[in-house]
Amino acid sequence: MSRPPLTALLTACLSVAITAAGLGYAWSLRAPDRAPANDDRVSPICGTRECEPVAEAAVGSDVVRVMVGDRISRIATEGASGTVMFELTIAEYGVTEDVGSLELECVDSPVAAVCLVQGQARGKRYAEALVRQDGLWSRALGGYQGDGGYVGLHDVNGDQVMDVVVVQRRCAEGVDCPKRVAEVYSLVADVANGEDRKLGCTAVVNAEAALPGWPDVRPAANQLRACPAAGS
Known part of the structure; x- marks a missing residue:
């Protein structure tokens, strides 16, 4: 039997090589394998263990969660701008020791959304707030604490952004009394340009029930005045 011509052998070898190269290139362009659905999300860590969600609220298309853990607790915001984690700073006062006292209140508006987290420890209410403006969440300056049993949100000055209302006792040091005032x-x-974040206080009243709107304290702007000294 005669051998095939050399040119035919070369042509056949070249054809096989081209086919193999084409298959390799096609393989390199394939879509990456999709990870299993249960690998899509990793639970956040709070200290030495996974964070435990204890409160949740929807704010437009965003979701805000309060999560507690070992030594560290967090507030998480999830939405179009992604997931952002904030440390729950009031945990340092011991509010996470009584998880049942933790509360999350959120109010949306065209100007800004506000979420207030509060809890109870050592006879006081401790609170902190997050504010969403232009789609981005940030921590509000400072925290809040009151010994009058109430912290809440209300738009007092009419700027379409919730303000924080904190009730305080107004008693002489070391003395318990029924006098109350709302800050x-x-x-x-705009604190950087000299604006005071404290808008004022209501008049001191002789019983909490006399505060405007009690039990949801809702003073009007014209009911505010300079805040009295402690004990007055």
């Missing part, structure tokens, strides 16, 4: 704080005050 009001702005969450969007």
